[in-house]
Amino acid sequence: MSQTQDELEDSSAPLIEHLAELRTRLIRSILALFVGICVMFIPIQGDFLAEYVLRFLLGPIEATLRALGDPAPTLQYTSPQEYLFVLFRIAMVFGFGLSFPVIAYQLWRFVAPGLYKSEKGAFLPFLIASPVMFLLGGSFAHFVVTPLAMTFFLGFTDAPSIFANLLGGAVDVPAATAVVPETAQGIRITFFGKVNESLQTSLVFIVSFGLCFQLPVLLTLMGKAGLVSAEGLGSVRKYAVVAILILAAVVTPPDVVSQVILFTVVYGLYEVSIFLVRHTEKKREKDLKAQGLWFDDDPAEASKDDPLLKEFDEGEKP
Secondary structure: OHHHHHHHHHHHHHHHHHHHHHHHHHHHHHHHHHHHHHHHOOEEOOEEHHHHHHHHHOHHHHHHHHHOOOOOOOEEOOOOOHHHHHHHHHHHHHHHHHHHHHHHHHHHHHHHHHOOHHHHHHHHHHHHHHHHHHHHHHHHHHHHHHHHHHHHHHHOOOHHHHHHHHOOOOOOOOOOOOEEOOOOOOOOEEOOEEHHHHHHHHHHHHHHHHHHOOHHHHHHHHHHOOOOOHHHHHHOHHHHHHHHHHHHHHHOOOOHHHHHHHHHHHHHHHHHHHHHHHHHHHHHHHHHHHOOOOOOOOHHHHHHOOHHHHHHHHHHOO
8 A cells, every 4th residue: 555655656756846947937928928019019209019919010010191181190999998999909919929039938938858859850940930939920911911901991991093003093083091082962972990900900819820920830840740741741632722712702801912921921920831841752762761760662572572581482382
């Protein structure tokens, strides 16, 4: 009875140590996130840092409104707490971005002791590539996709402006700011944007494209682990096209421009992923051949060509 109790205590000791280590890493990560949020509320020349980020995120909307004829674009909020919550949302998102190096380091320190040296060398590059690809995806969304989407949304209420842009300004369009022209009854429909909803649109684009740009990182990591293969990814290409079309329809607003752009980008990333997985497979094959552990054919078939086995089989014949 005492021996069994000692065995249970010995087995529980590593678990308690791992839980204590996990708690320490989580506390440090939460503290880093809290510091990142606080940084976003540092006042700079009378405004919080989060307000500068907000103006940066709303830049495509401002540029579109100015292009449509509004000399002083204005967004509004309709509840006392809305603007504060907008700033807090920005602080959460970008505070996480600022604290991500610390959080990633804590994650690495937690999992690294349980990895072999080769596994560490495989995992660490992907941990670095993930935020880089997210930054590329977010930048592409902000500087390319969002301006196109805002031009489509805000310019749709004034159809002649769309044709004027398509014709290079050949059509005489009256100055208007996302306004439907007056009807016979004198009703005028004007765009009064809300800060919260406009920010939501920008963040949806940034997060969606940032996550989609993780596709090469995820598939390459799965390929390195042997979970997927380049041949397998190529064989399900037609199903991937359907899945990407559904993804583009779900994560983007209901306009054809942003959906086509997202589909084109994600499908391109899928093809890049196949190339990277194939490169990973070739590298693994080369390493195994150098170690003498790679078999080009089925081992059972290869054994038939072995001269020693042939001689043995012939000697056993009557």
